[in-house]
Amino acid sequence: MAGLNGDPFLGIDDNIEKLQYNNNSKEAIDKEGLVVGIGEDSSNNKNNNQGGEKDMAGNSIHRSGSRPQLDLSKAEIQGNSEERDPTILLPNQTDDISHLALDIGGSLIKLVYFSRHEDQSVDDKRKKIVKERLGISNGNRRNFPVLGGRLHFVKFETSKLNECLDFISSKQLHRGGIDSHHWNSEAPANENAVIKATGGGAYKFADLFKERLGVSIDKEDEMDCLVAGANFLLKAIRHEAFTHMEGHKEFVQIDHNDLFPYLLVNIGSGVSIIKVDGDGKFQRVSGTNVGGGTYWGLGSFDELLELSQRGDNRTIDMLVGDIYGGMDYSKIGLSASTIASSFGKAISDKKELQDYRPEDISLSLLRMISYNIGQISYLNALRFGLKRIFFGGFFIRGHAYTMDTISFAVHFWSKGEAQAMFLRHEGFLGAVGAFMSYQKHGLDDLMVHHLVERFPMGAPYTGGKIHGPPLGDLNEKISWMEKFVLKGTEITAPVPMAPPGTTGLGGFEVPSSRGATLRSDASALNVGVLHLVPTLEVFPLLADPKMYEPNTIDLSDHKELEYWFTVLSGHLPDLVDKAVASEGGTDDAKRRGDAFARAFSAHLARLMEEPAAYGKLGLANLLELREECLREFQFLDAYRSIKQRENEASLAVLPDLLLELDHMDEETRLLTLIEGVLAANIFDWGSRACVDFYHKGTIIEIYRMSRNKMQRPWRVDDFDLFKERMLGSEGKKPRPHKRALLFVDNSGADIVLGMLPLARELLRRGTEVVLVANSLPALNDVTAMEVPDIVAEAAKHCDILRRAAEAGGLLVDAMNNNSLDGSRGNSSSVPLMVVENGCGSPCIDLRQVSSELAAAAKHADLVILEGMGRALHTNFNARFKCEALKLAMVKNQRLAEKLIKGKIYDCVCRYEPAT
Ligand SMILES: Nc1ncnc2c1ncn2[C@@H]1O[C@H](COP(=O)(O)OP(=O)(O)O)[C@@H](O)[C@H]1O
Ligand SMILES: CC(C)(COP(=O)(O)O)[C@@H](O)C(=O)NCCC(=O)O
Ligand SMILES: [Mn+2]
Known part of the structure; x- marks a missing residue:
């Protein structure tokens, strides 16, 4: 059942969404005939001679093991009656799987399309064993629809329907069913293909679709779709809704159980006002003909918007x-x-x-329309006693002044009783709703934790118009980056938006940012590609998942953002060197490295300019973006050789360390072990400060130095509490923990000399240990694929580890002999196991973890989080149902000051009893 069990994962060959721009640099590029639309890249792994699954040493590279997969041959699970009617894609039934839905409005065509992944998972032995040990079988797995892939959002002008048809045809979206990665241009168009579409154009252009693409349009009611789309987005996307007042954007967490009733105001060409009482329960209560079409009808939309920024409506x-x-x-x-x-x-x-100045006219018009809509919306909210008004439609276009004006109007007329909220997928509500109407996709069963939004390389450049067919492969992506950046230098250093707070006071004031330029692509689409990963789960041990916020540092503080922007920019040259070297230093690798640097810089610049452009921004998101960006340019593991070298050096001294530990009494040993974890956490290639002194000594020297400096009390020091829990007091022996989850961080000394000895101690005391490691590489973090080899090596020198690893099925011998057939290895020891966490980042968002981790958590009563990324940047404030130990050395001065009022290299040992 590999396909149906596909483990959760973050896609690595993230798509570059179709780009749109309409600035001057585009013109230049267009004339050169450069393909400017960037489309789905399914061919990352094929086009780069990576050969897919093996690295240079012949080891499997774990790239996408957790990706959703579809297994053609195992479709029988469809009939599994244990589960609540799981919706399953039957890959063989190519004729009825549709990938595309449309909303063809009076102004714009909105496309939502779905792409599935190839099955690229490495079904490694570790996974098989984990499934067996943790009792993850298909029977008792959570119910979820077999659906995995990505949702993409694209728009075209309705008057340019032909471009839209070309796009659909170039991506073969209308062929439905065939994995779009594998479509065969010679294959006959699917005779029975049906595309769901809503909006007036579904009627108006049905014949054209039949003629040009050979597909029939299945018309869906526009209001049904708007409501279905809004309900889905509000429930499934974590930060879909936000308020926007006086230039300040704030994401709103909507309680699913407290969503209805609300007023939905869709500002498209015209305006629909809908009272929504539930799924499929709604009434269109009003509307107005003064809407987006009114504005656009009087000029070019983007131009008008830009002009309005410099307008003063008081003159008119x-x-x-x-x-x-x-x-x-x-x-x-x-x-x-x-x-x-x-x-x-x-x-x-x-x-x-x-x-009159066009600027002034434009602003006056924008205000007239926005106030009018705000007022009519308020009156309707009043009419039905509704407090919440969500505004959608592309008139809004993420434009700060428009939103401020509408918010002001609602606030003003309702005297603060009603609240205006906006939606990140503003213009796509109808298209999403049309997509939802393909019930076989099972989209409605998806929950927030199943969706991961990613912003591929094109994200900073979105907006404007679409030209040309999509870019198909990595090479095209790179040359796009090269040419685009050469031609459009202003894009690599985007025109700063007016700083937050000055985009306009709303109210009755004129925009206070007069003279400030809008982004050259005033029209940025602030949506990414939605990865649907039905196997992701909320970590079961979170005390209160609803209150959980992974990020400790919220980058909405501009000073904070500036600091981290500088830090991450500073890291770039070194990171690129490492990445290029990890791929053999070839010319191809250098080109990719360059393109990566440009792409990541563009992301950073975009976020500096508009921190909320990609949704709510925390430091964890930035660090993850960097890793994703590396993967996008096929740097699968930039730190591979560093990790290997450090593992070897550390394993060489491990026997001595274990011997030393075994000569200590229990209490000294426990302290030395915790000290060891903290000291070894110094090996962090993500910290500028640390990297600087790796040149000053060998790994072992640095480890020793670090250990010698471990003076207690540490800056946060709950060791005594932890010791009491472990060893008891006044002669009372406490019961050992049943199962501990150890979230491990870095390779080398960190895992070998820090976490493994601690694991060994727990095992010795009869506690089962699960080492939780990354699914994909991030910096020098150890991955779940790499851990078994490290353990096997360590086990050669240690009986406790060997027996536990055997019991956990971790040793190669054990794998080959008895483990796979279900026997339990040496039963005289509690097992040592390894699970992947579902992430490919130095931080971890515990709302979205792998199903194996979730399964392992079921019987755990102790969680140990190690390292800055996992225990400080994220989860420092997380509360768990079970006991938790958070261990890290703070390797960044600013974080030390902010978080623990300390200084760089201070240590954190925070122990929290179960809540
Ligand atoms: N790039 C754009 N080109 C034209 N109009 C745009 C653009 N971006 C936003 N708009 C505004 O969005 C309106 C269309 O909104 P939309 O929700 O797509 O409605 P419809 O379904 O009626 O086409 C336009 O009338 C215009 O005011
Ligand atoms: C990326 C990291 C979170 C990794 O730390 P770790 O989890 O390995 O302890 C950390 O190195 C970090 O916060 N670096 C910030 C950049 C710097 O201080 O240079
Ligand atoms: Mn790390």
């Missing part, structure tokens, strides 16, 4: 003050600056339209 709008001789009409609560009549000054001024 008649204000209360104009009527009252500069005074407020305070009796009825109107200030002098209140707009009394949009465009009203034009009557008295005796000027012609062309005498």
Whole structure:
């Protein structure tokens, strides 16, 4: 059942979403005939002579083991009655699997399409053993629809339907069923292909679709789709909704059980106002013809928006003050600056339209439309007693001033009773709803933790128009990066947006950012590719998953963001060197390294300019973005040789360390073990400060030095509490833990001389130990694939480890002989096991972990989180149902100051009893 069991994972060959831009640099590039649309890249692994599954040493590279997969031959699970009607894609039934849904509006065509992955998982022995040991079988697995892949969001102008048809055809989206990676251009178009579509164009253009693509359009009701889309997004995307007041954006956590009723206002060409009471329960209560089409109809949308930034509507709008001789009409609560009549000054001024500045007209128009919609929305909210109003539709376009104006209107008219909220997928509600209407996708069963949003290399450049077919392979991606960056230097250093807070006060003031330029692609689509990973689970030991926030550092503080921006930019040259070297230093690797650096810099620049562009931003997201970006350019493991070297050096001294430990009494040993973990956590190639002194000595010298400096009390020091729990007090022996989950961090000394000896101590005391390691490489972190070899090597020198590893099925001999047939190895020891965590980042978001980790957690009563990434940047404030120990050396001065009011190289040993 490999396919149905596909373990969760973060895709590595992230797609470059179709790009859109309409700035000057684009023109230049277009003329050169460069393909500017960047499409799905399914061919990362094929095009780069990586050969797929083996590295240079012939070892399997674990790249995507946790990816969702579909197994054509095992479709029988479809009938599994134990599960609540799981929806299953039957890969053989190619004729009824659709990948595409459309919303063809009066202004824009919105596409949502789904791409599945190839099965690239390495079904390694470790996984088989883990499944057996942890009792993960298909029968008792969580119910989930067999669905894994990515949802992409693209838009076109309706008047350019042909470009849209070309796009669909180039990606073969209409062929449905055939994995789009494997489509065969010679294959006949699917005769029965049906595409779900909504919006007026579904009627208007049905014949054209049949003619051009040979597909039938299955028309879905527009309001049904809007509501279905909004409900799905609000439930399934963690930070879909946000408020936007006075330039300040704040993501809102919507409680699923407290979503209804709400008012949905979709501002497309025209405006629909819908009262939503539940799934499929709604009523269109009103609308207005003054909407997005009104604005766009009077000029070019992007241009108008940009002009409005520099506008002053007071030259053309008649204000209360104009009527009252500069005074407020305070009796009825109107200030002098209140707009009394949009465009009203034009009557008295005796000027012609062309005498007014286009900037001022544009702003006046934008305000007129936004206030009007805000007011009508408020009146409808009042009519039905609704407090929450969600605004969607592409008129909003993530534009700060528009949102501020609408928010102000709602706030003003409702006297703060009602709240305006906006949606990140604003314009895609209908298209998502149309997609949802393919019930066989089982999309409605997906939950927040099944979705991972990724922002591929194209994200910083999105916006504007689409040209040309999608880029198909890595090489094209790289040359796109090269050419694009050469031509469009202003894009690598994007025009800064007005800093937060100055995009406009909303209210009745003019934008205070007058003169500030909008991004050259004023129209950025702030949505990424949604990876659907149905096997991800919430870590079962979180005390309160709803309150859980992985990030300790919230980068919405601009100073903080600036600091980390500088740090990460500073790391780049060194990282690129390592990455290039890890791929043999070839010219090809150098090109990829360059492209990676450009792409990551562009992400950083984009986020500096608009920190919330990719949703709520924490440091963990930035660190993960870096790893994903490396993978996008096929740097599968930049630190491979460093990790190997350090593992070997550390394993060589492990026997001496174990001997030393065995001569100690219990209490000294425990302290030495914890000291050892903290000291060995110094080997962190993600920290500038540490890397600097790796040049000053050998690994072992640095480890010794670090250990010698372990002066207690540490900055956070709960060791005595932990010791009491482990060893007891006043002669009372406490019961040992049943199972401990050890979240391991770095390779080399960190795992070998730090965590393994601690694991050994727990095993010795009769506690089962599960080493939890990354699914994919990140910096010098050890991966789940690498741990068994390290343990096997260590076990050669240690009986405790050997017997436990055998019992856990970790030793190669054991694997080959008895483990796979289900026998338990040497039963005289508790087992030592290894599971992957589902991540490929130095940090861990415990809301989205692998199913093996979730299974391992079931019987665990102790969680040990190690390292800065896992225990400080994320999870420092996390509370667990079981006991938790958080161990890390703080290798960054600023973090030390902020988090523990200490200094660099201070240590944290935080012990928390079960909550
Ligand atoms: N790139 C763009 N080109 C044209 N209009 C845009 C663009 N981006 C946003 N808009 C605005 O979005 C409106 C269309 O919103 P949308 O939700 O797609 O409605 P519809 O379904 O009626 O096409 C346009 O009328 C315009 O005001
Ligand atoms: C990337 C890291 C979280 C990895 O730390 P670890 O989890 O290995 O202890 C850490 O190195 C870090 O926060 N670096 C910040 C950059 C710097 O200080 O140079
Ligand atoms: Mn690390």
